[in-house]
Amino acid sequence: MFEAVAQTHPLKTETKCITCHEGQTIVQILQQMDLPERFGPPVVSLIKDGRSADVPLAYWGSVRPKAGTRVEVYWPVEGPAFGAVLAAVISAAAPAIAGTVFATGTLGFALATAAITVVGGLIANALVAPATSGSVSGQADTNYSITGTQNAHTPYGVFPLVLGRHRMFPPKTARGFTEVVDGEIYFRGRYTFGWGPVSLEDLRIGSTPIWNFEGVQVEFLNVDKAETLANMPELADLVMQKTAEVKEISEALSEDGQTYEFGSDAAAGKVSVSIAVQSGEFDIRLRYREAGGAYIEGPLFSNVTADAVLEFPEFTDGLQREFQVKIVSAVSNETERVRVEDLQEDRAVPPLLRITKTDVQYQKGHEIGGWRSGSEVMTLYPDDVAEDNENAELVPETATARFTRDRVGSASIDITFPQGLAYITGSSSISMRRVEFDFRFRAVGTQDWTDAGDLVCEGEERTLVRFTKEIAFPKEGEYEVEITRTSASEDRNDVLETSYLSAVRSFRTGSLPSNPGISEVALRIRASEQLNGQIDSLSAIAQQLAPVWDGSSWSAPQPVRHPAWIYARGLMGPQLRRPVADSRINLAALKDWADSEPHWTCDYVIDAPQRVADVLDIICASGRARRALTDFRYSVIRDLADSPVRQVFTPRNSWGFSGQIAFPRDIHGFRVKVRSERLDWEFDEVTVYAPGYNATNATEFETLELPAVVISKDETDQGNAWKLGRYYQAVAEHRPETFKFYADWEHIKTTRGDKVQIVHDVPKVGVGAGRITCITEVVGGLVQSLVIDEDFGLPSEAYRLTIRTQTDEIIRVGANPDGRSWDSFSEPLNEGDIAVGDLVAIELMTQESLEMLITGIEPDGDESALITAVPASPVVLQADGGEIPTYAPVITERFDRYGPPLATVLQSVTGSAVAKIGRAGELEPRIGIDLVQRGYSREVKARVRWRRSNSQDWEIGRSRMATRTVFTGLLDDGVDYVVEVQTLDGDGRSRGYVPAGTIQARARDFDYVAPAGFAAFEGVDSVVLSGDEYSLADFKKFRFYGATDAADDLHRVGHSRDPHFSYRGVYTRFKVAAVDNGGDESPLTDWIAARPRGVAPDDLTAETFDAIRMEASNTAAALDDQLVLDKIAPLESAVQRDLEIRDVQNFHAAEALGVIGDKVAVGADQAV
Template identity: 25%
Template sequence: MTIVAIHRDPMAMSPISVRRHSQPMTLSEMAADMQLTADFARRGQICINGHAVPHGVWPMVRPKPRGAVPIEVTFHAPAMGGGGDGKNVFATIAAIALTVATGFIAANGIGFLGIAGGTTAATLAAAGVSALGSMLISALIPPPSLQQRDGNTRALGTASATGNVLEPNGAVPRVVGTRKIYPPLASEPFVYFDGEDEVVEAVFILAGPHKLEGLRVDGARIEDLSGVVHETREGWPGDARLSLIRRQSRTEQIGGELRGHVVSGDNGSLLESSSGDLADALPMPRTAATREAPDEQQLQIAFTAGLHLDGGDEKIRVPFRLRLRRFGEETWRNLPELHFQGASVRGVRSTIRFRWVDDASSPSDATATDGWVEARIASPAQAGGSAWQADPYFDAAAGGADYLSTSTNSVTDVKGVVLSRYEAQIMLSRGEFPPGIYEFEITRGYAFRNAQYSAGAYTLNGSVRDFWGYQGDASSPSIAQTRDRLADTVQLVRSVSIWEEHPLPTDDFAAIAVIARNQELDDVSVLASGYVQDWDGTAWSDWVTTSNPAPHLRDIIGGMLSAKAVHPDLVDNAALVAWRDACAVEGYTCNAILEDLTVADAARIVGAAGYGQLGMSEKWGVVRDYDRSGETPVQVFTPREASGFSWSRAFADLPDGFRVTFVDRDRDYAQRQLMVYRDGRPGGLVEQVTYEGLVTEAEVRERVAYDFANARRRGTSYSLTASAEAVACRRGSLVGVQHDMLTRQAGQGRVLDWELNEDGEVVALTLDDSVPVLSEPFMDEVPNLAAVLDLSVLGARTGLVLRRTDGTMSTHEVASSTGKATRLELLEPTGEAGIDADILAVVGRKASELRRMIVFSIEPRDELTFDLTLVDEAPEIWAA
């Protein structure tokens, strides 16, 4: 089966252009093959079997012939004008785009389009709207689902603390209700060497105040881990700042070897270059750069196999030369030459620290006989070579020794250096080295035996040696110390920029600070409950943790975390409190993690969990969906008050079930998939949906039942244009509608007069127009059924709805005889309160005088008129 592509220029008399494709092509490729007009990619339209495909997915849709199903791809000029067809095409496009973004349908036998993701193609092929998509477009209370979003976080590499590090201006998550969460890192973790240990400092945060419980690392209680200390803050304004961690850092993982001399495998002192260039056999420098103006820079190194000669205890030295330059400058400045000494078969860790200080006048000091044992500002030249000199900044020029060690502490000319077993510190004056971005270069020399070395003369076995060069001529270059049986491999592990700044710019975060020694902080989790102000009977003032959606919805629009909080006077507290109480009675809860969401998306997740939605009119409140069976409509619309009444019916092809992804509280908040079938019976058509905020199987099943019932019972939408009386309604209001398009017996009028009995009660009313009245006998009261023209009216009675002056509605049975009438007698008298001239009277068959509907939307128009869209009340949705 081939794919047929069809196009004809709408303004030309040329024949139809037809292409037959046996190999799969994307819609974009087909369009290019058709040689269409220049603006087609921007304004044209492509349809598959008559159904429009959105422009954005043309490069991704690749129809594939499969089986005997024909595929026609047609290319159309853009639809012009504003007729009904244009609206239908727009709705189709919107629905397809929404389906691509939010869900997929897996169906047997509907797979003849080949698209990445597979089952989405079935939806595109039929140009159908998924059940989830339909609900997102047209449901009164859309499901608690979100479109997929690309993360905006930076994943760490192989650090000792892993997680998501917030980017600048990144979104900080907020917990609604209670959830297990893996909080993001406020800044990169700081990993450093402390003696023989590796330590990590990390700060994790949440937005706003949270109750923090059950802190765990890789599933283990943090209190049970040795070498781990932590500190928490709930995040209240005015809280004392974290004291455990007061600095932040940025790490570049390097993990590369500081390569020394390359020697022959047969002769451990003879240099050998595979390229033939002797320079390739010499030590290779490595460069690392700081971030902007750090207070300290660390180069962390490790002797991965230890430092020893044939496993013995003879001390071995490795010299290092370093230099730096400010970013953008050409000239390097030499730092003191450093010597590291040891005799260890275990791995050795160490750090070179560069600290920017205001005063670098404190004396240099060397305290170790192992580790960093020597720093030099001058080294004499090997025969035929050149002498080496550090930058004059490090030379006190007092006539003392040109090196620092434990034996020269009091007489050395080396300044700004402190040596210890595990650290070499070099002090950089901010006046001499202005803060900024710097490049550091480090090069190792070849290792040698300490016993053969003289620091004062800078000699090895009595001769000055260039530990970064070689001796002899180029035909037989060698080093003085053989590398045979020598373990001296050095790795530059990390380059770390450090700022002495608190990791949190404000105290308005719930924070967890952790310092772990020789521990990897993977999967740090906490059971967090967001604090929110709850209703205390008079105001939203009590700070509590609660899963009731109402306080959290109010917090989203008017809480302290809102970027532009709604003024309290503009919040509909009555509606929110009523919803709060209803959620408490019905057991509706929301337990969600809100991160990087718009206010609308966050409100939708929280609202939908309580079968509500953020409502905006003259005040910000909530639109609820609930069983209104016992309520009276707030307004009535008839042809007297409304015009342009129309209705449309969507015949949705509902899936047989939902495959729901949700976070299950009973499984320690692990993600779970649950199959829920529409009628309790498995079927072949299944749609994927993710529910946010629902954390129990019971909540999920209840929501799926609601969504399916909503799709079945509210598939019809009604439209009308109403007068200023529509201001009595809001989205979600219960209204009554009567129109002859809905029922055969429909009548309306305005009250002209009324009659009272001796008790002052109303017994009859006169209207300004005649209305149909039915008062037919019951079937058992008819002697000859064959004489009855319409059996459907047997037993029919007429009901009358009065909209009284106070806005309330009252319903009464009419006692008048069958026919057209302006005077209506009431079967039972009613009180006169609220009855006055010109009040609305609506007549219809008893118990169905009005079609009860819910306002879906209200749009203002000119001259104080409003366009209303309505859906059926559908009390069956709430039937057990």
């Protein structure tokens, strides 16, 4: 027995010790230790009698340590040590470790040693990071914080903005008020869904659809009618009719001939224009025309010097028209005194008027439903009304005073009898009770009262009843209103008469403004027995409408959820004080985003002041992108890890290379926090487990907030929450490093998000780099060899040259080294594509390139820049569709000068081309590996090993000469095998196995198919079946089957190597199969029907008789009379048998028989 000790972590001193038995291999010892695979292959050292030796990886399966040997397993701090570091979590002592283990200035010295959260690391280092909590103003922490859970009145707040599709509790644009009509209480309210246009779904109060209430009228402003009614057809009967359109404008006219034109959405009846004359005297002509026609002269208004309302003629013909206000004459009629230098002089004031309002009343029968647009006045809630609720008992002969709001023109006072108003005359009978009130008012700050009349309240009610007094004030202002109950109280139990002042409603002069870019809904609903107070739980799902760029123009606004078009709207929309012109937006990048990744959605509501940059971050994060300003245009950076390389950086064109590795704590998964439509738009958590974890063993989680991601009710696969969760898991696993380096002007070609290739000695990536000094041989325009300025002393192996040309093109080609010279290019290399001075990066052909994504470029003066990059790792883009593999860093080991060159696999093949032919001619499957010939000597051998893909047990083949193709042994057909190949020199030394791929062993290139082209040709007494040749290598013969018309039972009737077969017999339907050397049959053909057709009169032509005569003549010359007679009888018998096979009753056949007998007899006589 002996002891084996293993280091558990590359940067920790903790060890694992096990006892081993003599005879175990290194592989078995390592399997028993169960070391983490993510740290890569360790170093295995054997120590005995004071001496130590490292065991090469190629001999782990054959070296068996003896008793008394100590086995030590560890990871070095250079080379593969970085593979260990990449996924580790460093303790608080890491700075001290870094200072002692790594030399100052090395990549390892710059390791990030503090443990951080995974999500925090993503925010700090990822190319595309999730939205930070600061970007959403803390909203994600409060359930339903987006527009709240009720309708708030925030007069100094901002209009909300819906991004994509989201449920909203729209804020109030007016406080709302109640009114009494015919004894019924109605509520009027007005709400905004923010910047439009939008369409709506599921409009409801609380949890009840609005159309389930009685006495409802609704009116919309800048809400798409078609989309909304498609979602809620029940609204069609609730939307009030639009009978007019009144628009407040401010259009200045000051010169002769100036015009202002306007139209209407429906046939106009009465049309008027309000003007305000600020100076001058005008003659004004009103004109109108049918759409597309010539203008007709309307009324002329002369000598207009003051504000006026100008009316067009009234129309009743149902036609839609356009209208024009034209200045016929504009003259100044006043002067003003101005100072010119030291003198005073009078100057004429230029004439100026403004058109302030257009009022169009539709013709009867041409009204439009209540779907307002632009700045049209909303008629269900046109005025600014403020309602102050009161609860003051009105005692007889005691005055109660209340104040209105300022700037009011009228007010309404509500008096309520909560218990009812009546005389109780019996247990079930009541009679009318009458109560009277007096009202008076005065302007605030004055002493004199004005009588406002009285209010007589009569009722026979046992329940609440309310009465309203309307008061019109003489002018706009703030007023004190006094109410006095003049009817005495009877103070009896059988009288219901207790009265209260319940509300003071102030109506301010002027209409509520309608913002042309804001979507609103106004409603009037019967409150009696349906509502309790004002409506504060109105909600709907709002869908943003925005234009979409098709590559040449913008579409009309349409429902959008893709972040590309929401991003564009976030820059160009009316919500911005200074919208961005589309010429400053990279529209091609946005269209490519939407076209190539159409599954992304962005659903969010902005209801608080936000920086545009923060909003754009939220939008981009929902679609796995990042905002950017590229070439002075707004654009996005997407994770395009699988895109082409844009630039190559080596020590020849960069300097100051450093690296940093973040070590987040190990977690078992993300709790992805999103909103769910199924949960009524509340927060939901989608658990995304890390590889190897599930609900039974996961305990460590971090929360990943995706504020603009919503799982819609129709999604069954957790939607984009799952995709983004898996993506960020893969990013945390495969992009832990951050590299920084300086570059000169060559950085100009790149921008953030571009992919670059790195070959550098600091992180030990690639062989090296140089520049072309000479193109030594050119044949037919193709470069045969070139020379670079450095000799790396490389062994004869396969290498990949990446050439960055002077025109910034990237060329990759395989080549062989000979000192500084390179030749045997794997691809044609045109002489004109490269030049002396081009940069060349050199890598092993068998090793992946280190490709990185640029995350930052910081100018550093003198046209240089500091570039920050992370590993590209394209595997992160497929993380949502499969397992996330363990990260394997790209590290190039120092070259071992011993052993043969590594085998370079060109391809691995299987099928009939490499199958072995068995004794019976059958094909037996195996796999052939084509090797690139690298000038192997005769002593170099190749050896193949293979195993089933679901097994760890290898089968090893015999070592053979390293020819172009080497083979496995015989394999099982249809089974997947993992294949590797190694080269060995004359002393049996090897550099290890090289993967040759995972391949399914097949004996044939593809499965047999049914024979093709077979058809039947009917003869006199036989059938010939003929078809196409069968081209498969393992083909042996065709097999033919027959059946009768009465049954489908198949009977083998023969076989043929050629696709032709003649059959005589009773079967009339046939099928054909192909047979291989192993005896297996292909699928059968379809039925082929045929039967012999027998002898017909048309078969007996003159040529037939001539042939018979010739035959008879020849026979007569050689035979005697008896022999001739002996031949006639067999001929007749043959014909007779043929007729028996067919139909002996056939008249024509019988006639033919007689003719033959006669002709033969005559011929015989003539011959004799």
